[in-house]
Amino acid sequence: MAEGMLYGVARKIIEELGSWAFKEVASLWNVEAELENIKNTVSTIQAVLRDAAEQQTHSHQVKDWLEKLKDAVYEVDDLLGEFFAEALRQGGTSENIAKKVRYLFSTPNRLVLRKEMSDKINAMKQKLNAIAEDRKLFHLKEYHVEPPVSMDREETHSFVLDEKVIGREDDKQAIIKLLLEPNNEENVSIVPIVGIGGLGKTTLAQFVYNDKNIKEHFELKMWICISDVFDVKMIIQKIISATGEKLEDHSMDKSQDQLRKIINQKKYLLVLDDVWNEDPHKWESLKDLLVGGAKGSKIVITTRARLVAEITCPVSIYTLKGLNEEQSWLLFKQIAFRKGQGQGTNNPRLEEIGREIVRKCQGIPLAIKSIGNLLRLEKTEHKWSYVNNNILEIASQQKNDIFPILKLSYDHLPSHLKSCFAFCSLFPKDYEIDKVTLIQLWIAQGFIRPSNKSQELEDVADEYFKDLLWRSFFEEGMGGLRYKMHDLIHDLAQLVAGAECTIITLDRNNFDEKTRHVSIPFYIDSSFIETSSLLVRAEKLRTCLLTFKSRNQYGAGEIDKSMMNKLILSCRRLRALGLCGVQIERVPDSIEKLIHLTYLDFSWNKNIETLPDAISRLWKLQTLKVNNCRNLKELPRDIRFLVGLRHLENSYCERLSHMPVGLGQMTCLQTLSSFVVRDNQASTSGPISSGLDELNSLNSLRGELQISNLRCLKDVYSKPSAANLRAKQYLDELTLKWHADNPFFCSVDDGDEKLLEDLEPHLNLKFLSVWGYGGVRFSSWLSLLTNLVSLDI
Incomplete structure (x- = not known):
């Protein structure tokens, strides 16, 4: 797959x-x-x-x-x-x-x-x-361009029995309200209904279409199933046929003329069901022929992709959600328990198992119906338990049900997005995926290929992510840049990834020689890894990640130096290694054996004090993360040799005493979370830091930069202006701290005003925080920051 x-x-x-x-x-x-x-x-x-x-x-x-x-x-x-x-x-x-x-x-x-x-x-x-x-x-066919996707799906129609629609009354009223409200500007307005496959978009549109108020309000109603190729001529002819008129001529010109005459000055409702078209020009060509209706005419579009909805009408998008638990249970009971048999009440155990199945269906009506139909002739607890424990496998075998419907969305993806989507099966269900991390992992695997040399990998990957988000493969999480996958979409990712991507589990040996990407949940310790088949069959591994559902789980596992040595020597082909919170005390020099490594994450390892210089010999490394390594004192001394490093994430490394000499040579850096000015009075070992001039040429920095220990600048041989912050146009957030160990400490110092004046940032800056500043007046450049949305002093 x-x-x-x-x-x-x-x-x-x-x-x-x-x-x-x-x-x-x-x-x-x-x-x-x-x-x-x-x-x-x-x-x-x-x-x-x-x-x-x-x-x-x-x-x-x-x-x-x-x-x-x-x-x-x-x-x-x-x-x-x-x-x-x-x-x-x-x-x-x-x-x-x-x-x-x-x-x-x-x-x-x-x-x-x-x-x-x-x-x-x-x-x-x-x-x-x-x-x-x-x-x-x-006799395989060759496709040197993306072939069109054949939609193997039955054509829909406009009728539905009201009693078979459960849990959509509120959605129905919301859509009707949008349809009955007058148009402010154009004669015809559009209401897109968006949601993943199987959610019930078509059923909701049918429910609305047959409502009494809708029938009385619109003079003309038409239902068209698009589904496959968005051909304007074909759609026009379908609309004509839906009005009951006979097609007079098959030519494009005659057909469009006949359509405009039919709808001229009539208040109409047109439903375009199952639209996949992402070409705005094709949509405009059709829309231009539909504007001749009377004021108040409406077009309802059902689609899986928010991108399609944005093209047609970004204002009135209705995002359909899943059924709640009780609505889901009522729908399941209607299907699974046949009338007159009362199985739901006579056998409490079946009801208990049924409710577990419903929870796994995550409010998707088609999934609920699919499993319900499978069980409606079954009466044994054994069969129901078996289905409950094997929902993914069973549902994927139902030829006309949920997974074939969901897989249409995957089949419709361009090839470059298929690899990115399948890779997401490595994250557990309900896991909030950090967008930045996901993009870095995609890049590490070589999935991101710019179409021209001027494009940054991260920008191209960001477009890939937006494409998947707008096609409903992701949904927004609780906040920030975190996103989730619906459980059934996650099941789909597992289905298409097959054995290539695996989440290690305790209950079964699901790792084999075909596996190339693996994630290990926080609750699995090193003893299990050592006794399982992981290390024996790990030769082909390209990804090994430890994943956590929440921050308070960091530190639950533990890998000692010996165990890490075995892992490294077993996994020579790794591109990405994530060892968050596994309580490593020392990273072995054998890390340099991972010559393909592009992504390395040691975040949340509070016991690490130093990193071996062997890391500086990972020549292909692009991402190095040591966030929340609170006892880390210094970065690898020869880190400057990592000329391809793009992301150095070192947030909340509270004991970091200085930055390594030569950092300024790493001009590919886009992320540098924290820059610590060395206190030469407190530390005399090692080379003297050259100060803020290390930042001078790092003008590709993005996101957030924190500069701490500014009080020590008088002890190093550089001027604050050497940081060249004015040239860092991509920085969104800048934090300036005078004291690294006690950011709240502040002493009056006239020299601070001149220092701050020399740290003038680019006017694109959005967030500015200043801690421990001892000046009386703030710098004159503050008034120039017209894009600033947050100021914290």
């Missing part, structure tokens, strides 16, 4: 092999033909993934072929990563990689490595070619 993830890795390989750096490599190795062959083979294989994914459901041979292909493509990615890591280990950067490659392969002592890598490339070429040749056995 996880063809989306495979597609993402294949796309990454093709782009890398087409880059100037790899062309330079090919020339030096004299393997231009081999690398070009690998690139073309992966491209050819990528083109058949869509068809292979569809055929594997009914062909074990295709399924086996896909597994072999998956292994081979991941091996290619590992091989390319191995080369880059070796080149960077010799002192290269992403900018001068070609020059460093020449050095790497020109000296005599590098000949062995050159031969070894060339042999690996040749072996890989032959392996891929053999797999590509096998594809011909299955």
Whole structure:
């Protein structure tokens, strides 16, 4: 099922092999033909993934072929990563990689490595070619552009029995109110109903459509099921047929003319059910032909994607929610307990199990109906318990029910979004996903590929996230940048990810050699990890995360140095390693063995005091997190060698005494949560910090920056203005602290006024906090911060 993830890795390989750096490599190795062959083979294989994914459901041979292909493509990615890591280990950067490659392969002592890598490339070429040749056995179709999605769904109609609609009376009245209120500007206004598949959008529209007040209010009513391709000509002809008129001519011009005559000066209600169109131009083309109705005419649109609703009418969007628990139970009881048998009251145990099933359906009427229909002829507690314990597996097998309906949303996704969505199955149900972290993890896996060089990875990933949010795959959490997945959407993510993404559980061994991304809940300790199959089968792992549902759970697990050594040596292909709150005291030097590592998170480990300099040899590292490591005293001394580091998150590291020398060379940095000015009177060991001038060139910094220990600036050799805060246009939030250890302490100091004046930020700043400032007057630049929304002094 996880063809989306495979597609993402294949796309990454093709782009890398087409880059100037790899062309330079090919020339030096004299393997231009081999690398070009690998690139073309992966491209050819990528083109058949869509068809292979569809055929594997009914062909074990295709399924086996896909597994072999998956292994081979991941091996290619590992091989390319191995080369880059070796080149960077010799002192290269992403900018001068070609020059460093020449050095790497020109000296005599590098000949062995050159031969070894060339042999690996040749072996890989032959392996891929053999797999590509096998594809011909299955007559797979090649799609070099995204193929249109075929909507395998029955056409809807406008009728529903009122007594079969449960729990939607309030929604019905809300929609009717929107339909009956007069239009202020245009003759025709639009009411989009948005919600995930199976929520009952069509049923609600039918409920409204047949209401007595609606029938009396509108002179003309029409119901059209869109579902598949949004073809304006076809929709026009469907509308004409829905009015009862005979289509006079099949040409576009005659059809639009006939439609406008039919609706001219008539107050009409048009329902467009199941709309997927995301092209605003197509929508405008249709809307222009529908504006001729009388004032008060309305168009109701049902859609799964908020993006579609925003295109049609961003003002009157009605977001449909799930049924509450009691409404869900009434619907389930109506389906599962046949009339006259009274099973719900005569067998309390069945009712108890039924209510558990209903809770798992999370208010989705189609899921409730699907399971209810499955159980309506069953009377045994055993069968009901079995269904309750295996809802995901059973529901996915129902051909015309909830999962096929939900999977339409997944099938409709572009390939680059499929991998991102499937990856989200790593987070537990009800988990509030931090958007920033998720984006960093997507980048770590190579899922984010900009269409041009000027785009930042984070900006492209943010667009990916918005696409999934607007297509109803995410819903907003309690606050900030945190989001959740509906339980059934999470089940869908698990279904399409298959064995590739796994959450480790205590009750069953759900980890196998196909698993490449794993998350470990907080309640599983190191002894379980060591005795399970995780370490034995971890060779192919690319992600290993510890996840927590809330902050008060940090610190529940524990991994000692020995256990961490075993984990590192077992998981050499990791791209992302998250070890939050596992009470590590020392990080072993073996961490440098993870040459592919791009994302590393040690947050909430209160016992860590120092990080080994071996971390500075993780040349591909892009994200390093040490948030809430409250006893961390210093960062790796040679961190400046991590020239590709984009995010250094070090919030709430209260004992951090200084920043490492050379930080200013890390111009790729977009996140630097905290910068600590060194107190040279309190600490004399190590090199003297060069002060705020380390910030001078870090003009790509985004989000939040805290500068603390400003009182110590007189003891270091730099001027406050050297921080160059005026050039940091992407910073949203700036916190200035005069004292790191006691932010509330303040002493009158005239010099503080000049210091603060020199710390003038860019006028884009939105949040400013100043702690322990000893001046009498605030700086003149405050009045220039016209975008400021919060000031805390």
